[in-house]
Amino acid sequence: MERLIFHVDVNSAFLSWEAVERLKHPEQYPDITVDLRTIPSAVGGDRSKRRGVILAKSIPAKKYKVQTGEPITDALKKCPNLLIVPSRHELYRKYSKAFISILEKYSDTIEQCSIDECFMDMTGTQKLFGEPIEAAEKIKNEIYDKLGFTVNVGISTNKLLAKMASDFKKPNLVHTLFPDEIQEKMWGLPVRDLFLVGKSSERTLHTLGITTIGELAKTDVSVLRAAMKKQGEAIWKFANGEDVSVVEPEPADSKSYGNATTIAFDVTDEGTAKMTLMSLAETVGRRLRRDNVRIEAVTVSIRYSDLTRTSHQREIGHSTNITDEIYAVAARLFDELWDGMPIRLLGISTSHVVKTDAGRQLSLLDGRDYEKLERLDKAMDSIRERFGADAVKRASFLESPKKRGM
Numbered sequence: 001m002e003r004l005i006f007h008v009d010v011n012s013a014f015l016s017w018e019a020v021e022r023l024k025h026p027e028q029y030p031d032i033t034v035d036l037r038t039i040p041s042a043v044g045g046d047r048s049k050r051r052g053v054i055l056a057k058s059i060p061a062k063k064y065k066v067q068t069g070e071p072i073t074d075a076l077k078k079c080p081n082l083l084i085v086p087s088r089h090e091l092y093r094k095y096s097k098a099f100i101s102i103l104e105k106y107s108d109t110i111e112q113c114s115i116d117e118c119f120m121d122m123t124g125t126q127k128l129f130g131e132p133i134e135a136a137e138k139i140k141n142e143i144y145d146k147l148g149f150t151v152n153v154g155i156s157t158n159k160l161l162a163k164m165a166s167d168f169k170k171p172n173l174v175h176t177l178f179p180d181e182i183q184e185k186m187w188g189l190p191v192r193d194l195f196l197v198g199k200s201s202e203r204t205l206h207t208l209g210i211t212t213i214g215e216l217a218k219t220d221v222s223v224l225r226a227a228m229k230k231q232g233e234a235i236w237k238f239a240n241g242e243d244v245s246v247v248e249p250e251p252a253d254s255k256s257y258g259n260a261t262t263i264a265f266d267v268t269d270e271g272t273a274k275m276t277l278m279s280l281a282e283t284v285g286r287r288l289r290r291d292n293v294r295i296e297a298v299t300v301s302i303r304y305s306d307l308t309r310t311s312h313q314r315e316i317g318h319s320t321n322i323t324d325e326i327y328a329v330a331a332r333l334f335d336e337l338w339d340g341m342p343i344r345l346l347g348i349s350t351s352h353v354v355k356t357d358a359g360r361q362l363s364l365l366d367g368r369d370y371e372k373l374e375r376l377d378k379a380m381d382s383i384r385e386r387f388g389a390d391a392v393k394r395a396s397f398l399e400s401p402k403k404r405g406m
Helices: 013-024 072-078 089-103 132-147 159-166 179-185 199-207 213-218 221-239 270-290 323-337 370-387
Strands: 005-010 041-044 054-057 083-086 110-114 117-121 151-156 174-176 257-267 295-304 309-320 343-351
Touching: 005 013, 005 132, 005 159, 013 041, 013 054, 013 089, 041 072, 054 072, 072 083, 089 110, 089 117, 089 132, 117 159, 132 151, 132 174, 151 159, 159 174, 159 179, 199 221, 213 221, 221 323, 257 270, 257 295, 270 323, 270 343, 270 370, 295 323, 309 323, 323 343, 323 370
Parallel strands: 041 083, 151 174
Antiparallel strands: 005 117, 005 151, 041 054, 110 117, 257 343, 295 309, 295 343
16 A cells, blocks of 8 residues: 655744734733734744744745744844744643644654654545545644644655645645656755755755756766765655655653754854764763663754754664763764754754663674673763762863853
C-alpha cells in the first residue's frame, strides 16, 4: 500500500494563539478589543535580550514587509502602528497540546517536529475518513471549529513532499504534492524554497547557474557533490522528491531527553559551535544517568541567523548515556549539516530510550575505555550534585565563549 503522509502546520502559530486567547477572555484584555489577526500585529520577544525580534506576524503586517526574525525596532520603522504583544510560551504549549489531541483522533502515528507542526501517517485510513483531501479538510475544519485557529495541511506520499505542500499558499488551505505533481507544482519554485537550502547554499547554487528547484533536480549529482559535498546530494534527492524517512512518533511511555540553546551572538566558527554541543551533551547525558536510562539515537538541530532550520539524526548502533559518546555523534552530525551560515541556535535531542544496556559491538580500531568514561561521568555527576553545576568544568570551557556569557 502506498504511503499517505500529512504535514499539518499552524498558520502564524504564536500570533494566532494570542488572538484566540484574547477573543475567548476579553475581560482580561480590555486594551485590545479586536482580533489580532485582522490588524498589523506581531508577537515579539524581550527587547533587552537577543530574543527581541518578531516571532510571528499577522497577514496585514506582511503588507508592510514586516518579517519574522527581524529586530522589533526595524519592524516598527516599517510599520509605526504595529501592535506588538509579548510572547507567552506556557500559553503556546497549552494550545499545541490541544492541537495534537485533535490530530490523535485521526492517526496513531504522529511525529511532532515543533510546537506548531507535525507529520501524520494516514496510510490506510481512507475507509475511516475518506479520500486524502476530504480527510485533510475534516482535520482542518475541526481544529478551527474547536480551537479557533487555522492550519495548512500538505498531502503526499513522503514527509518531504508533504512539508513542501503545506508551505504553499496560506492560510487555512489544503494542498497536495504527489510525485506526479512535482514537475508542475515544485520545479518552478526558487531553490531557496527547498528544504535544507539556506542563504549560503542558495548562493552556491546560483554560482552554478541553478536558480529553480527544477534546474537543481536536472543537475548532474556529481557536480553538486563536488561543490557542496553530502549536502549537495541530499538536496538533489529532495529536488527530485526522494525521501525515505518515516513518521516516527515518540513512544507514549518514553521521556524525551534533549537540550537546546539560543546563543547570545552569531556563531561562525566550528570551535565555538562544538563547545556549545559539548555543553549540551553534558546536560543531556547527566539527565539520562539521573534517570538510569540510555538512548540509541541522537539528533542535532541548527537554526541559522535567518531563522531557517535544519536537523539530522543518527542511530548509534547500541545504547549509551556517556557524555563523550553522545557528543562524538553530535559533532559528526554537525559536520554533515553545517553549511557555514551564522548559527543562532543549537540543539541536541535523543530518542529510542531504553532502561537496560543492550551492550555494544566493540571494534579493534576503537581504543576508548568505555568503563572508564562511565566512571568519570558518574564522578562528575556526584560532584555537581553535591557542590553545584559549576563545581567541575572541562578544561576546554575555562577560556571559552561560554565562560564569557555565551
